Amino acid sequence: MLTPENLQKVEALFKRYPTKKAVMLSALWIAQEQEGWISEEMMRYIGDLLEVPYATVLGVVTFYTMYNDKKIGKYHIEVCTNVSCMLRGSGKILDTVEKHCGVKLGETSDDGKFTVSEVECMGACGGAPMLAIGEEYYENLTPEKTEQLLSRLK
Amino acid sequence: MEKYILPDIPDYHKLEVYEQHGGYQALRKVLQMKPDEVIEEVKKSSLRGRGGACFPTGLKWSFMPKGNDRPKYLCVNGDESEPGTFKDRMIFEFNPHQMIEGILIGCYAMGITTAYLYIRGEYRKWIKMVDAALADAYAKGYVGENILGSGFSTNIYTHSGAGAYICGEESALMNSIEGDRGYPRVKPPFPAAKGVFGMPTTINNVETMTNVPLIINKGAEWYSKIGVAKHPGPILVGISGHVNKPGVYEVPTGVPLLTLINDPQYGGGVPNGKKIKAVIPGGSSTMVLRGENLEGVCMDADSLKAAGSSVGTAGLIVMDEDTDMIKVIKRISHFYHHESCGQCTPCREGTGWMEKMLTRFEKGEAREEDIEILLDVANNIEGNTICALGDAAAWPVQSFIKRFREEFENKVERKETAAA
Numbered sequence: 001m002l003t004p005e006n007l008q009k010v011e012a013l014f015k016r017y018p019t020k021k022a023v024m025l026s027a028l029w030i031a032q033e034q035e036g037w038i039s040e041e042m043m044r045y046i047g048d049l050l051e052v053p054y055a056t057v058l059g060v061v062t063f064y065t066m067y068n069d070k071k072i073g074k075y076h077i078e079v080c081t082n083v084s085c086m087l088r089g090s091g092k093i094l095d096t097v098e099k100h101c102g103v104k105l106g107e108t109s110d111d112g113k114f115t116v117s118e119v120e121c122m123g124a125c126g127g128a129p130m131l132a133i134g135e136e137y138y139e140n141l142t143p144e145k146t147e148q149l150l151s152r153l154k
Numbered sequence: 155m156e157k158y159i160l161p162d163i164p165d166y167h168k169l170e171v172y173e174q175h176g177g178y179q180a181l182r183k184v185l186q187m188k189p190d191e192v193i194e195e196v197k198k199s200s201l202r203g204r205g206g207a208c209f210p211t212g213l214k215w216s217f218m219p220k221g222n223d224r225p226k227y228l229c230v231n232g233d234e235s236e237p238g239t240f241k242d243r244m245i246f247e248f249n250p251h252q253m254i255e256g257i258l259i260g261c262y263a264m265g266i267t268t269a270y271l272y273i274r275g276e277y278r279k280w281i282k283m284v285d286a287a288l289a290d291a292y293a294k295g296y297v298g299e300n301i302l303g304s305g306f307s308t309n310i311y312t313h314s315g316a317g318a319y320i321c322g323e324e325s326a327l328m329n330s331i332e333g334d335r336g337y338p339r340v341k342p343p344f345p346a347a348k349g350v351f352g353m354p355t356t357i358n359n360v361e362t363m364t365n366v367p368l369i370i371n372k373g374a375e376w377y378s379k380i381g382v383a384k385h386p387g388p389i390l391v392g393i394s395g396h397v398n399k400p401g402v403y404e405v406p407t408g409v410p411l412l413t414l415i416n417d418p419q420y421g422g423g424v425p426n427g428k429k430i431k432a433v434i435p436g437g438s439s440t441m442v443l444r445g446e447n448l449e450g451v452c453m454d455a456d457s458l459k460a461a462g463s464s465v466g467t468a469g470l471i472v473m474d475e476d477t478d479m480i481k482v483i484k485r486i487s488h489f490y491h492h493e494s495c496g497q498c499t500p501c502r503e504g505t506g507w508m509e510k511m512l513t514r515f516e517k518g519e520a521r522e523e524d525i526e527i528l529l530d531v532a533n534n535i536e537g538n539t540i541c542a543l544g545d546a547a548a549w550p551v552q553s554f555i556k557r558f559r560e561e562f563e564n565k566v567e568r569k570e571t572a573a574a
Contacts, residue, residue, distance in 0.1 A: 016268075016311045017331075018225070018351050024333030025316055029275075050333070063335040063495075066275045066317035082237045083438060084394035084471055086485055120319060120489055121237035121438075122276050125394035125469065126401040135278040 001045055006030050010049065020050045024060055028067055037068040065119075073108045073115035075153050077101065078132045081118050084125035089142075093129045094118070096143040100150045113153075157404045158368050158388045159361065160248055167283070169290040172251040178296055180370035184259050185304040192263035196366065198374035200386050204241075205231055205322075205359030206437065206466045208385060208455045211366075217346035218264045219354050227350045228261055228269040229331065232360040233315055233322035235274055236437035237489060238469030241390035242360040244402045246273070246280040249364060250287035254310065256363035258297065259370060261308040264356060268309050270331050271360075275316040284312055319493035323541045324357040326495065337497050338541035361390055381407030385455040389468055396428070396474040397421035407454040411435060414453060415472055428474040432558070436466020438486050439546035441553035445475075463553070479561045483554040484512035490547035501544040504535040508551055515565040525562050529555055 002010065009030055013023045027050065031042050043057040050057075061067045077097050081090045098104055101114035108115040124130045127139025131146070138149055165171045172178070184192055197212030218226060230253075234242040245253050257269050273281050288310055291297045299307045313331055315321050321330045325339035328350040349355020365387055369377045378386045389407050391414055394400045399422035403414070411433060415421045424430055430445030435453070441463040443451065451461040458465045473482065491505040511528045514520045528551065536548040555562060 016309070019332065021333040022331060022351075025314060025330065029314060029316070052333075056334075059335055060333065064275070064316035064318050081485070082489060083434075083482060083485055084238055084400075086482070087395040087471070087473060087477065088400075119276075119317075120492060121235060121239075123234050123240040123243050123274070125238050125240045125392060125471075128394055128400065132276065137279075 001042075002031060002049075003034060006034050007049075021052050021056075024050060024052075024057070025064070028057075028061060032067060037071050071108075071112075074113050075133055076115045076117065077150075078117045078119040078122070080120070080122045080124070080128070080130050080132075082121040084121070085128040085130060088128040090129040092143050093131060093141050093146050096146045097131065097150065100147060155404075155406060159252070159364055159390055160244055160402070160404050167248055167250055167287065169251060169287070169294065172249075176371065177251055178255055178294075180367035181255050181258050181262075181296060182302065183370055184262050185302060185306060189263045189265060192259060192370070195374045196263070196369055199369040199377040200374075200384070201362065201365055201369060201377065202385050202387075202455065203359055204361035204365070204389065204467070206236065206439070208465060211358065211362055214346075214356060214358070215260065215264055217344070218266075218356055219346070220265070222265060225268065225351070225353050226264060226266045227353055227355045228257065228264065228266045229324070229327060229350060229355060229357045230257055230269060230271040230360055230363055231322060231324065231327060231357055232271055232273040232277075233319075233327060234277075234360070234467075235319040235322050235493075236439060236467050236469060237486070238392060238394055238434060238437045238471045239467040240392045240394075240469070241402050241467070243277060243280055244390065245360055245364050246277065246284050250284050251291065252367055253360055253364045254287060254291050254297065256366035257310055258301070258308060259366050260356070260358065260363060261310075262306055266356075267307055268311070270311055270313045270350070272313045272315060272321070272327050272331060274321075275314050278314070281312050281314055288312070318495075319489075320495045320541070320543060323543060326541065327357065328355065335495070337495050338543070340540055381405075382452070382454045382456070385465070389453065391420075391453055392467075392469040393421045393472065394469070395472040396424050396430075396477070397472050398423050398425055405453070408452045408457065411448050411451050411453060411470065414470060421470075421472065424472065424474050428476065430472060431475045431477050432473040432479065432482075434471040434473075434550075435463050435468075437469040438471070438489065439542075439549060440464045440466040441549050442479075442557055444557050445473075479554060479558045480512065480515050480565055483550060484509065484516050486550045487512050487547070490543065494543060494547070498539040498544060500535045500538040501547060504531050504544070505547050507531050508547065512551075515562060518565050518567060520562070520566050522566050524566070525555060525559070528562075 047054045047057045130139040201211045202208040318336045320326045321336040326336040330336045345355040487509045491509045494505045496502045532548040532551040535544045
């Protein structure tokens with residue numbers, strides 16, 4: 001369920017489109033910001049809200065990589081390993097992240113603090129290598145800078 | 155050269171600063187013109203799309219049906235997910251109002267009352283910046299109902315993606331706006347006949363729209379004299395990989411790649427004085443070029459075509475002499491495998507097989523015949539899919555084999571070595 005405030009946010013978007021379904025991606029973003037992930041219950045709720053079947057919502061959630069259909073850690077560390085980052089040492093950044101967080105790619109630490117993911121090009125090639133935590137980009141990284149950044153996360 | 159897309163003016167992203175430098179004057183001018191005159195002016199400028207296909211913008215606009223018997227839409231493509239491309243993000247951050255003004259001019263020219271600005275989900279922070287700029291433009295009466303008292307109304311809405319490269323493909327982008335999975339559509343029907351919500355639609359890239367106010371303010375003739383005649387104007391070049399100064403640089407079209415890589419005001423040369431082994435000139439989909447063949451090759455559509463590649467998104471990726479080309483092409487193939495939407499068998503299966511085979515090359519376990527098999531897989535994807543992602547996955551593999559075949563041969567398992 002969305003909070004009344006978030007429900008209002010979704011409803012305010014209806015006027016932007018000729019169909020309710022078109023609010024799908026935005027509604028899922030609002031849901032994910034509220035809960036940190038998107039549960040089956042939430043997908044059914046959004047389906048009802050947008051007047052589309054649950055299967056349609058599930059299809060969208062599983063298509064787009066940024067929607068989490070499982071709970072993730074408090075900090076989602078997304079390391080770009082695509083060409084421009086790879087050429088400038090993203091491998092060492094990923095090693096540093098995995099070591100610090102004590103997990104491998106795609107895993108969440110036991111204490112629920114970190115989830116580490118590989119991401120495709122984030123559009124920050126001029127600041128390669130980079131990683132993102134939430135909506136923040138951290139660019140021109142070195143293993144030392146990465147270590148400092150991660151140790152600041154409480 | 156003076157800069158027109160990313161000018162060196164502090165706080166240019168703020169509405170009042172943009173206005174102080176002539177911002178929204180092009181919109182005022184356009185509102186006094188007939189829509190067809192605007193399209194003619196853009197046609198005369200020879201502006202070509204900056205999203206990768208270099209399609210003439212004015213011609214694209216002229217495909218839209220006239221009249222207002224049904225809604226028409228403009229979708230502005232800010233999905234920017236092509237590896238090596240990071241230019242539109244600069245516009246969102248440093249010059250959003252010029253983009254908004256360009257969108258408004260396009261809407262007026264084509265009689266469109268709703269524009270969706272599709273921005274990739276990873277750019278959440280930049281979506282907020284654009285939303286803030288839009289709110290200011292609405293408050294000043296540049297966007298919304300009865301713009302500047304002209305009787306013309308149009309709304310611009312940002313629409314966030316959620317992590318899918320394929321949504322940069324125009325028909326997938328429209329499905330994504332409709333709230334669906336980002337599956338490309340079969341063409342025809344083309345968007346101008348049946349686009350988003352089944353209505354006539356035009357899709358233009360963010361950088362393309364940011365060029366439009368210049369054409370109106372300074373005239374098509376002025377614009378068409380910047381850079382090379384057949385592909386004129388300022389262009390944002392993203393330089394990444396093995397250069398001393400990676401970043402986005404605004405240049406006129408037609409600047410030599412070697413200047414972009416080596417000149418201190420651009421890439422600043424390859425670190426440690428190393429030689430250039432290869433460049434990918436326009437984002438990962440474009441064909442790789444050998445470093446020794448770059449003499450005379452320039453950043454514009456015709457020059458790069460003649461060199462056996464394309465301008466793409468002008469995302470120039472530089473690789474020095476120590477680069478393992480197999481590792482690079484394997485990473486590129488991993489990307490296309492991950493991003494294939496799965497609709498068409500040649501792409502869904504082929505991208506997976508290419509990645510698997512390249513993994514074998516990377517490990518030095520490939521067989522002699524694997525080079526031809528890999529090429530065969532790539533050739534069977536190209537041209538056999540609904541959208542261009544299939545081609546985009548095939549071209550890098552084909553060109554890496556064509557231009558760096560020795561690196562593949564070096565990775566073939568040597569039976570005699572293995573036996574010894």
